[in-house]
Each structure stands twice: as structure tokens, then as C-alpha cells.
Amino acid sequence: MRADVVTIFPAYLEPLRLSLVGRAQERGTLEVRTHDLRAWTSDVHRTVDDAPYGGGPGMVMRPEPWDAALSEIAASDPARRPRVVVPTPAGRPFSQRHAEELAQEPWLVFCCGRYEGIDARVIETWADDEISIGDYVLAGGEVATLVILEAVARLLPGVLGNSASAADDSFSDGLLEAPAYTRPQVWRGVEVPAVLRSGDHAAVARWRRAQALRRTVARRPDLVAQAELSDADRAVLDA
Numbered sequence: 490m491r492a493d494v495v496t497i498f499p500a501y502l503e504p505l506r507l508s509l510v511g512r513a514q515e516r517g518t519l520e521v522r523t524h525d526l527r528a529w530t531s532d533v534h535r536t537v538d539d540a541p542y543g544g545g546p547g548m549v550m551r552p553e554p555w556d557a558a559l560s561e562i563a564a565s566d567p568a569r570r571p572r573v574v575v576p577t578p579a580g581r582p583f584s585q586r587h588a589e590e591l592a593q594e595p596w597l598v599f600c601c602g603r604y605e606g607i608d609a610r611v612i613e614t615w616a617d618d619e620i621s622i623g624d625y626v627l628a629g630g631e632v633a634t635l636v637i638l639e640a641v642a643r644l645l646p647g648v649l650g651n652s653a654s655a656a657d658d659s660f661s662d663g664l665l666e667a668p669a670y671t672r673p674q675v676w677r678g679v680e681v682p683a684v685l686r687s688g689d690h691a692a693v694a695r696w697r698r699a700q701a702l703r704r705t706v707a708r709r710p711d712l713v714a715q716a717e718l719s720d721a722d723r724a725v726l727d728a
């Protein structure tokens with residue numbers, strides 16, 4: 490997968506060089522190219538923003554630099570059309586399913602807005618996906634891009650070691666994950682649940698599913714409604 494990120498703060502994307510996403514880049518599974526939007530300005534001050542029509546606080550990002558940037562990036566591989574993603578509070582709520590969708594794409598381009606956002610005509614002209622990672626306002630789209638790219642990168646083939654698998658993700662079955670434990674067996678007087686030390690893998694799986702179900706009902710009933718529950722699951726919830 491190729492991922493281009495257009496931003497006025499390219500340094501914000503440095504964390505993508507680390508850890509899981511960084512390793513995916515070293516392997517060539519993911520290629521991240523960051524671009525400074527100001528490279529597509531033509532005035533001496535490299536202006537990317539201007540006052541909003543209709544008045545109001547803050548500034549809006551001008552359309553010309555964005556259009557020049559996206560045109561040049563899209564033209565860099567004429568045989569393909571990138572999926573253009575704009576992180577915004579007004580976007581579609583991001584989810585694991587959405588990450589799975591994006592992980593199928595060969596080429597993503599992320600537009601990181603700043604100020605009060607990007608001129609609406611750029612979004613209309615270029616955006617394939619407007620994505621919200623939550624109902625709060627950040628200072629720009631860069632952090633949201635890091636979130637989205639990490640969730641997507643870990644789904645790419647070979648990125649997760651064979652010890653972990655995206656298929657085992659808590660959200661892959663739509664429920665919250667069960668509590669996890671490691672050594673010591675007793676810590677601050679609290680013992681690890683015996684079933685997890687029993688060696689009975691079927692019992693461990695049943696226990697974890699029951700814990701995941703109970704936790705999801707307690708904390709995220711909205712997710713339970715969407716999850717596919719078996720008769721055994723319903724028996725747990727009715728108990």
C-alpha cells in the first residue's frame with residue numbers, strides 16, 4: 490500500500506517511522522510519503538489560508554494549493570486513482586470495519602486540514618472519504634491520520650507477527666476484548682482466574698467469550714446490538 494499525507498506539519502507524521510507502521514515501511518508493505526502543502530503555494534509568504542466568507546472566527550485553507558498538491562500526487566501514478574481521505578469531525582465515524590475497507594486499497598491520500606478546515610469545494614472535488622475518529626475537535630487532521638494509518642497498517646499482510654492476528658482483534662467479532670493477565674499469578678493479593686491456568690483451551694475460550702460479552706453489555710450495549718450472537722452467547726447474557 491502507498492499512503493501519501495499532505496500537511497503543513499510534515500514532522501507530525503514522523504511517528505509513522507516507528508514500531509509497527511515503521512516496520513511495515515521497512516518491509517515495503519507500506520510506503521508513506523509526506524508532503525508539505527506549502528510546496529504548492531506561489532506567494533512569498535507561502536500562504537495556505539485566508540479569511541472565511543461570511544465572517545466568523547479563524548481561517549479557512551485556500552483551495553488552490555490543495556488542488557495543485559492533489560493533482561500532482563494523483564498524476565504521479567497515472568495508471569491508478571488514489572482513495573482520498575479527509576479526517577474531519579464532520580466525517581463518517583471510523584471503525585474497525587472501515588479500517589478493513591481501507592486496508593484493501595492500494596493507494597490512500599490523506600488531506601490534513603488545519604485552521605477551521607479546508608475550502609468545501611476541495612472536499613467536494615477530491616474527497617472519497619471524510620472520516621471522523623471521534624466527536625471532538627483537534628487542531629488538525631494529522632493526529633487522526635496517524636490513528637487511521639495505524640489501524641489500517643496492522644491489517645496489511647505480514648505486519649502483525651504470527652503471534653498476533655488481526656482476526657483475533659476484539660473488534661473483529663464486534664465485541665470488547667476480555668481482560669488479559671500475565672505473571673505473577675498473584676499480584677497485590679489478586680489471583681489470575683484459575684480457568685486461564687487450567688490448560689483447558691476450550692474452557693479458556695468459553696470464559697473469554699463470556700467475559701467479552703458481559704463487558705460489552707456493561708460498557709457498550711450499542712455494540713452488542715450489532716454483534717452476531719450464538720445461542721451459547723445468549724445463554725451467557727440471560728444467566
Ligand SMILES: NCc1ccc(-c2ccccc2)nc1
Pocket residue numbers: 576577578579601602603604605606607620621622623624625626627628629630633
Ligand atoms: N474526528 C477527529 C478530528 C479530525 C479532524 C479535525 C480537524 C480539526 C481542525 C482542522 C481540520 C480537521 N478535528 C477532529
